[in-house]
Each structure stands twice: as C-alpha cells, then as structure tokens.
C-alpha cells in the first residue's frame with residue numbers, strides 16, 4: 021500500500037475545478053509506489069494521475085515540471101504535467117505539493133522482450149539528443165561526489181571483503197571520472213528501471229517517475245538502463261537485450277570514443293550507486309513506512325558480475 025496521505029472524493033473534486041479536465045467520476049489510490057502518494061482519477065473526460073509529494077526536496081519540483089514540459093514539447097512519451105487554467109502545474113493539496121498528469125497506458129515490462137528493449141533504447145537515444153539542449157540545471161545527486169561522501173556510512177555494515185570492494189571501486193572511479201569530464205552532458209531520467217516504464221504490448225506507453233531527473237553525464241543514464249534491463253539473475257549481461265538496447269540507442273546518438281572507453285567503468289559505477297543507495301535505505305536512513313526495501317544484494321551481484329566478466333563488446337553504431 022502506498023497512499024501515505026488519503027484524500028476524499030470531495031477534496032479531489034474541488035481541486036479538479038482549477039483545471040480544464042472535467043469533473044470527478046472516481047478516485048483510486050495506487051498501491052505500487054514507495055515514495056509518493058499516487059491516485060488514479062477518472063473524470064467525465066479523461067484518465068489522470070495525481071501525485072502528492074511525501075518526501076524529498078520540494079524545492080526541486082519546479083525543475084521536474086520544467087523537464088517534463090520540455091520533453092513533452094519534444095514529443096517524448098512522458099506524462100507532461102497538466103497545467104491549470106492560469107498555466108500553473110505545481111499545486112498544494114492536503115498540505116503536500118501535488119502534480120496532475122495524464123494517465124499513460126500500459127504495464128511495467130518485468131521480462132522485457134527484444135522489441136521492447138529496442139523501443140526503450142531508441143526512445144532513450146531520442147531523449148538524450150534533445151535533452152542536451154535542455155536549459156535547466158540540477159547536478160546529478162547520485163554522482164561520484166555522492167558516492168565518495170556516502171559510501172563511508174555503510175562500510176561498517178559490510179564484510180571485510182565487501183568493504184575492500186567498495187573502497188577500491190570508488191577509488192578507481194575517482195581516477196576515471198574525477199577530473200572535469202569530457203562526456204556528453206544533458207538532462208537524465210536518473211532511474212530508468214523497467215518499473216518506470218509502461219508498455220502496451222511492444223508499444224511504449226510512456227516513461228514515468230522523473231524525480232531522480234537531473235543534468236549530468238548521459239552515459240550514466242544508459243548504464244543504469246543496461247544494468248536493470250539486461251542483467252540476468254546471476255548479474256551477467258544478456259547479450260540479446262544488451263545489443264537490442266544499445267543498437268537502437270546508438271542509431272539516435274552514437275557514443276563518443278571517450279564514452280566507449282569508460283563504458284565498463286560506468287556500468288560498475290551505476291551498479292555500485294544502487295548497491296549503496298539500497299544499503300543506505302536498509303541500514304542508515306530507513307523510511308517511516310514499512311514497505312519492503314529493495315534488495316541491495318541484487319546490485320552487489322551485478323557489480324561483481326561486471327568485475328568478473330567485464331562488459332560485453334559495444335555493438336557497432338548503425339545509422340538507420
């Protein structure tokens with residue numbers, strides 16, 4: 021259950037009057053999320069999603085609105101926030117910041133097929149082409165500076181081997197990514213897991229949950245995708261999914277020489293990023309609610325698989 025702030029029909033009906041979206045027919049809390057309260061709304065005109073922001077940096081919300089508006093204007097499949105009659109998207113409801121979105125169709129592809137991997141790679145490539153021109157700025161909150169500062173907090177909970185692994189890895193990343201990076205920059209999704217996409221069959225209904233969105237190295241986003249979409253249960257890469265995503269991505273945005281050189285390290289760094297963020301949730305900063313946290317061991321497995329087996333060769337860019 022993930023509605024932390026319940027809302028009444030009357031509250032929502034009154035709220036909807038500010039928007040040109042029709043009148044409330046039904047309201048349903050969404051069980052899936054872990055961070056925010058989410059509701060599906062049906063009006064006499066359309067299907068909507070209402071999000072109440074329960075935690076996190078509320079001052080960052082205008083950035084997310086700006087980013088989603090920008091991607092929506094560039095015809096990327098994202099839920100562009102609904103603006104009210106005065107052009108305002110960000111509101112307050114039940115004392116919480118709130119946003120209204122169109123409800124996108126589809127389900128999370130937990131075992132994505134190759135057609136879905138292709139579409140996702142193609143869409144991420146298109147997104148990164150336009151996101152390089154996005155004017156907003158929000159430094160990546162989970163970049164190497166964060167890893168460097170935060171990994172000390174979890175070392176005490178790890179075995180001596182894992183402590184050494186984490187410390188050694190962070191040191192390697194500092195060597196590879198420490199200096200002002202030459203990698204292409206732009207706006208990132210920052211958490212593009214399968215459960216942040218919706219598919220209807222092989223059609224991408226949309227990419228949701230941009231609340232890790234930021235600006236930084238585009239390769240960081242791509243490595244998060246490959247680790248989540250193309251890892252098997254043993255952490256090893258599935259070549260078919262890997263190639264389907266990367267070929268489609270590179271048909272939109274071929275990787276630069278430097279990106280190709282640092283790719284294996286970026287895969288490891290983004291695996292460690294989730295090993296660490298999940299460890300922090302379990303041991304250091306557990307959320308107030310009792311939802312089961314994501315398992316840190318999954319990303320330990322992915323990291324060690326990348327260390328033992330390396331990255332797969334990058335498929336050659338095609339220009340279809």
Ligand SMILES: Nc1ncnc2c1ncn2[C@@H]1O[C@H](COP(=O)(O)OP(=O)(O)OP(=O)(O)O)[C@@H](O)[C@H]1O
Pocket residue numbers: 022050052053054055056057058069071099121122123124125215218228229231
């Ligand atoms: N625009 C949308 N269209 C359709 N469904 C949506 C939309 N936005 C959110 N959802 C549904 O609501 C669920 C929770 O939304 P969201 O991912 O934003 O919440 P969260 O609390 O940040 O969850 P988490 O970070 O754990 O994924 C999603 O998994 C999805 O099923």
Ligand SMILES: N[C@@H](CCO)C(=O)O
Pocket residue numbers: 211213294297298314
């Ligand atoms: N995608 C994240 C959770 C949401 O930030 C994880 O799997 O750890």
